[in-house]
Amino acid sequence: MLDGLMSDYPFLKMLDEEALAIIERNLVQKKVQAGELLINGEEACWGFSFIKSGVLRVYRLNDEGREVTLYRLRKGDSCFMTVICALAQSNTHAYVRVEEDSELVILPILLFEKYLMNHPVYLQFVFKNLYEKFLSVIQVVENVTFNSIEQRVIDYLQEHSRGGLLYRTHEQIAFDIGSTREVVSRTLKSLERKGKVKLERGKILIKK
Amino acid sequence: MLDGLMSDYPFLKMLDEEALAIIERNLVQKKVQAGELLINGEEACWGFSFIKSGVLRVYRLNDEGREVTLYRLRKGDSCFMTVICALAQSNTHAYVRVEEDSELVILPILLFEKYLMNHPVYLQFVFKNLYEKFLSVIQVVENVTFNSIEQRVIDYLQEHSRGGLLYRTHEQIAFDIGSTREVVSRTLKSLERKGKVKLERGKILIKK
Numbered sequence: 001m002l003d004g005l006m007s008d009y010p011f012l013k014m015l016d017e018e019a020l021a022i023i024e025r026n027l028v029q030k031k032v033q034a035g036e037l038l039i040n041g042e043e044a045c046w047g048f049s050f051i052k053s054g055v056l057r058v059y060r061l062n063d064e065g066r067e068v069t070l071y072r073l074r075k076g077d078s079c080f081m082t083v084i085c086a087l088a089q090s091n092t093h094a095y096v097r098v099e100e101d102s103e104l105v106i107l108p109i110l111l112f113e114k115y116l117m118n119h120p121v122y123l124q125f126v127f128k129n130l131y132e133k134f135l136s137v138i139q140v141v142e143n144v145t146f147n148s149i150e151q152r153v154i155d156y157l158q159e160h161s162r163g164g165l166l167y168r169t170h171e172q173i174a175f176d177i178g179s180t181r182e183v184v185s186r187t188l189k190s191l192e193r194k195g196k197v198k199l200e201r202g203k204i205l206i207k208k
Numbered sequence: 209m210l211d212g213l214m215s216d217y218p219f220l221k222m223l224d225e226e227a228l229a230i231i232e233r234n235l236v237q238k239k240v241q242a243g244e245l246l247i248n249g250e251e252a253c254w255g256f257s258f259i260k261s262g263v264l265r266v267y268r269l270n271d272e273g274r275e276v277t278l279y280r281l282r283k284g285d286s287c288f289m290t291v292i293c294a295l296a297q298s299n300t301h302a303y304v305r306v307e308e309d310s311e312l313v314i315l316p317i318l319l320f321e322k323y324l325m326n327h328p329v330y331l332q333f334v335f336k337n338l339y340e341k342f343l344s345v346i347q348v349v350e351n352v353t354f355n356s357i358e359q360r361v362i363d364y365l366q367e368h369s370r371g372g373l374l375y376r377t378h379e380q381i382a383f384d385i386g387s388t389r390e391v392v393s394r395t396l397k398s399l400e401r402k403g404k405v406k407l408e409r410g411k412i413l414i415k416k
Binding site: 083117120126128130141146 | 270339341350387
């Protein structure tokens with residue numbers, strides 16, 4: 001099972017054979033479906049997930065009960081919450097919801113702490129991975145600061161659509177570009193009137 | 209010199225005596241003044257800075273030549289660019305400017321790579337430090353999304369002023385809250401008309 005993970009998680013190649021054998025014996029495969037809540041704010045320390053496919057969304061609830069997306073995890077990504085959890089020895093009050101059907105391979109937390117949390121190559125990997133996420137959030141701030149809302153929506157549609165189609169709610173788009181659902185809906189309707197998009201239930205068609 | 213750093217950089221306590229002795233012999237003290245450009249986009253790999261006092265601002269220039277602040281570094285912080293640099297073995301095109309007079313203690317890059325970049329305790333520290341910065345940027349996105357511009361400016365003044373005084377330019381405030389200088393200036397003038405602040409050259413007085 002590890003062989004299949006090594007191309008996306010190259011730090012595994014640096015572990016010694018004994019560690020790899022122990023890890024391999026203890027990995028648990030799990031398929032999860034879009035919409036499922038994987039972690040409900042209290043059990044973030046159960047293990048480290050390798051992501052083979054799909055998308056997970058990690059978020060918190062703020063004081064007013066609003067969801068605040070921290071980041072999305074895909075193939076090759078690392079669940080930073082697990083690392084923080086292991087460092088702080090306490091839960092992180094994060095929520096994780098499956099955004100697209102995903103295949104995970106889970107390493108129990110005790111093995112994670114023993115074999116990965118003390119390994120420089122793993123820690124360097126996870127730092128680099130977090131730094132990339134950090135830069136992408138900076139990009140959101142930069143867009144919010146310098147671009148008009150209409151331009152931000154257009155850039156977003158172009159970046160995330162496949163074959164002229166985008167399956168996202170207005171609320172998801174709003175958080176990703178740093179706006180509110182109301183403003184995104186208004187902007188999309190204006191783009192529809194201009195003939196640039198067609199809005200349908202649960203999806204957006206982008207016209208040439 | 210290391211003794212004075214250990215309270216702010218506790219991972220140093222985990223290094224062995226030989227490493228500490230070598231590091232101590234090679235540290236270079238440096239005092240820098242507000243306004244100075246420390247790194248001009250091409251020399252980010254010169255060494256690792258321990259920050260004893262002051263504030264450094266790390267930024268990039270985007271495609272349109274605008275400055276985009278990545279983060280500010282203070283006592284106890286780690287220069288993430290140095291880590292990325294060491295990982296990627298190439299420059300990161302970052303700029304670092306002194307925002308408030310600072311005292312630095314610099315460890316040459318080769319010693320940094322040898323003694324810190326392979327040390328789990330250091331890497332865990334730097335990961336945690338980056339994660340905190342990451343969360344503070346998320347906070348900016350959240351504020352931009354959910355709060356009115358006036359509320360964001362008021363929150364900012366309350367959080368950053370000392371004794372009712374704030375020494376920041378409108379441009380600095382703008383980037384920190386994810387807005388533009390024009391909008392911040394307009395908002396501050398409106399707050400001045402309402403008698404909540406008084407604007408002076410280079411400083412803002414907050415009234416009770």
